[in-house]
Amino acid sequence: MDFEEIVSNRRAVNFFNPDKPIDPSLVKKMVEMASKTPSSFNLQPWNLIVLTEKEDKLRLQKCAMNQEKVSAAPVTMIVLADNEGFFEGHKTVEQVFQENIKAGTMTEKQRDWFQTARSRLYGKNEKTIQAFSCKNAGFFAMALMFAAKSLGIDSHPMDGFDHGKVMAKFNIPDNFYIPLLIAFGYFDETKSLPAPKWRKGYDDIVVRF
Amino acid sequence: MDFEEIVSNRRAVNFFNPDKPIDPSLVKKMVEMASKTPSSFNLQPWNLIVLTEKEDKLRLQKCAMNQEKVSAAPVTMIVLADNEGFFEGHKTVEQVFQENIKAGTMTEKQRDWFQTARSRLYGKNEKTIQAFSCKNAGFFAMALMFAAKSLGIDSHPMDGFDHGKVMAKFNIPDNFYIPLLIAFGYFDETKSLPAPKWRKGYDDIVVRF
Numbered sequence: 001m002d003f004e005e006i007v008s009n010r011r012a013v014n015f016f017n018p019d020k021p022i023d024p025s026l027v028k029k030m031v032e033m034a035s036k037t038p039s040s041f042n043l044q045p046w047n048l049i050v051l052t053e054k055e056d057k058l059r060l061q062k063c064a065m066n067q068e069k070v071s072a073a074p075v076t077m078i079v080l081a082d083n084e085g086f087f088e089g090h091k092t093v094e095q096v097f098q099e100n101i102k103a104g105t106m107t108e109k110q111r112d113w114f115q116t117a118r119s120r121l122y123g124k125n126e127k128t129i130q131a132f133s134c135k136n137a138g139f140f141a142m143a144l145m146f147a148a149k150s151l152g153i154d155s156h157p158m159d160g161f162d163h164g165k166v167m168a169k170f171n172i173p174d175n176f177y178i179p180l181l182i183a184f185g186y187f188d189e190t191k192s193l194p195a196p197k198w199r200k201g202y203d204d205i206v207v208r209f
Numbered sequence: 210m211d212f213e214e215i216v217s218n219r220r221a222v223n224f225f226n227p228d229k230p231i232d233p234s235l236v237k238k239m240v241e242m243a244s245k246t247p248s249s250f251n252l253q254p255w256n257l258i259v260l261t262e263k264e265d266k267l268r269l270q271k272c273a274m275n276q277e278k279v280s281a282a283p284v285t286m287i288v289l290a291d292n293e294g295f296f297e298g299h300k301t302v303e304q305v306f307q308e309n310i311k312a313g314t315m316t317e318k319q320r321d322w323f324q325t326a327r328s329r330l331y332g333k334n335e336k337t338i339q340a341f342s343c344k345n346a347g348f349f350a351m352a353l354m355f356a357a358k359s360l361g362i363d364s365h366p367m368d369g370f371d372h373g374k375v376m377a378k379f380n381i382p383d384n385f386y387i388p389l390l391i392a393f394g395y396f397d398e399t400k401s402l403p404a405p406k407w408r409k410g411y412d413d414i415v416v417r418f
Contacts, residue, residue, distance in 0.1 A: 003215055003359035007245045007352060028411055035408045036216045037351065040368045042406050047416045080416070081340075092409065099407035121368055127386070128372075130339035131290075135388040138347020142246065143216060146355065150212035159249050159330055163337075171418040177336070179344040197251050198308035199244045200301065202237055207256045207289070209380040 006149045011193060013154040016073040016185035026151050027075055027184075033147035039136040041118065042096050045085025046140040049078040049170060063169055064161035064181060073156070073183035077144075078166060081137035083129050084175040086118040093118075134179045141180060148184055156183040215358045220402060222363040225282040225394030235360050236284055236393075242356035248345045250327065251305050254294025255349040258287040258379060272378055273370035273390060282365070282392035286353075287375060290346035292338050293384040295327040302327075343388045350389060357393055365392040 001009070027050065039045065051057050057071035060078070064070050084090055097114060100106035106114065122132040145155045158181040166178055187193065210218075236259065248254065260266050266280035269287070273279050293299055306323060309315035315323065331341040354364045367390040375387055396402065 001212070002210065003212060003355055004242055006212055007242050007356065010245070010247070012247055031411050031414055033213055033216050035410065035414060036219070036405075038219070038221055038354070038366055042408075044409050046414065048414055049417060050415050081344075092413075096407065103404060103406070105403060117369075126335055127339050130336050131343045131386060131388055134340045134343040135290075135347040135350075138344040139351040141344075142348040142351040143355075145247070146212055146352075147216065157247055160326075173418065177340060179340050194314060195312060196245075197312070198305065199251075200253050201244065202240050204301075205240055205244060205255065205257055206259050208258060209382065 001150055003146075006146055010145060010149040011154070011196065012156045013185075013187045013193070014069055014156065015188040015191040016069060016154070016183065017188045018072050018074075020186040021074040022153060022184060022186075026153065030144060030147040030151055030153065033150075034140055034144040037140045037143040039139060040086070040122070040132060041114075043085050043118075043136070044092060044096075044140075045082035045133050046137045047080040047082065047176070049080065049172075051076045051078070059169055060161075060166065060181070063165035064158065067158065067160060069156055069183045070158070070181070073185040075184040077182045077184065078170060078172075078178055079137055079141050079180050079182060080172065080176040081133035081179050082175060083133045083177055085133060085136075086122045088115050130177065133177055137179050141182060145182065152186075153184055154187045157181075158183065210359055212355075215355055219354060219358045220363070220405065221365045222394075222396045222402070223278055223365065224397040224400040225278060225363070225392065226397040227281050227283075229395040230283040231362060231393060231395075235362065239353060239356040239360055239362065242359075243349055243353040246349045246352040248348060249295070249331070249341060250323075252294050252327075252345070253301060253305075253349075254291035254342050255346045256289040256291065256385070258289065258381075260285045260287070268378055269370075269375065269390070272374035273367065276367065276369060278365055278392045279367070279390070282394040284393040286391045286393065287379065287381075287387055288346055288350050288389050288391060289381065289385040290342035290388050291384060292342045292386055294342060294345075295331045297324050297327075339386065342386055346388050350391065354391065361395075362393055363396045366390070367392065
């Protein structure tokens with residue numbers, strides 16, 4: 001499937017075939033494909049909680065306006081955006097720095113510069129922190145849905161959940177923000193998919209002031 | 210090119226061939242492909258300022274730590290995330306509502322419900338507003354870079370710019386936030402591309418608390 005087909009055929013699917021699980025190797029494959037997503041300074045401030053057990057999915061469903069697809073989908077993920085993902089001392093930040101040294105793209109002497117650049121760009125205030133984490137997690141979530149589609153797996157991104165409740169029920173540490181949940185599975189062919197939704201055209205998107 | 214090739218071969222390119230413009234029809238094509246990106250309630254809170262004139266790109270470069278690629282790339286875009294993109298009365302919100310009525314997926318009677326849902330989910334505070342706009346703009350920007358790659362066009366997402374200066378120099382209204390800039394063009398084959406950067410693996414990404 002070429003990208004034009006993927007981007008055109010990817011649809012938010014409301015009904016998943018409850019009898020068609022996703023092979024665990026495909027779940028791994030789609031996460032690994034999405035791991036190539038670009039990010040700010042390569043900091044990759046994203047994580048996933050992957051739910052496959054009915055009990056876990058029902059627990060999430062209760063925090064998500066009781067939307068049936070949350071538990072009907074064979075795999076439902078909680079996407080996490082890491083608001084501390086640019087902090088000095090963060091495990092990934094340190095690894096990115098060390099890998100850059102190894103690759104010869106940074107030197108140990110640039111540690112201060114690297115830290116100052118990160119905190120100046122992302123640590124200014126709550127808005128810049130949230131933009132950093134949610135934009136990058138957005139890149140990753142989008143890549144994950146495209147990767148799924150390229151493997152024949154349907155998805156449904158969801159905002160309809162109680163953020164505080166999901167944080168509490170899944171013991172998610174405070175450094176994370178949940179930009180969305182995503183249900184993954186195979187479309188239930190006994191249902192019908194509505195026509196593709198209206199989209200803004202080129203002239204609505206491109207502006208000048 | 211299948212998606213696995215796209216996601217693996219997409220690289221942030223630092224050097225663009227200054228003598229190889231992008232055909233305007235391809236710029237349009239990649240924006241139209243990316244317009245299929247999913248978004249919260251289909252609200253599509255994103256816009257683009259597309260710069261192709263040297264003078265405009267140099268103006269942007271001055272606000273972006275003087276990074277040469279900003280003006281060397283044939284096309285550089287300012288990605289805009291619309292923080293009012295869920296407001297009642299917003300042009301796109303109204304059109305989404307009308308298109309849903311036309312498609313039979315909503316009725317005029319659901320106007321209040323639709324407004325309450327949006328303001329409850331996104332309008333709670335600065336964090337939820339920023340998550341709404343930057344996550345969705347992140348989806349769109351990611352799709353745009355994949356669309357470009359699928360058309361043979363390289364890109365470079367950039368955070369290294371002075372947000373306030375770009376807002377001022379391009380007269381961008383206050384309802385917008387700029388999550389990133391993206392340079393588009395063709396890799397300058399006289400330069401060499403460094404090895405792909407380190408990425409977190411499946412076991413670093415998937416967590417449980």
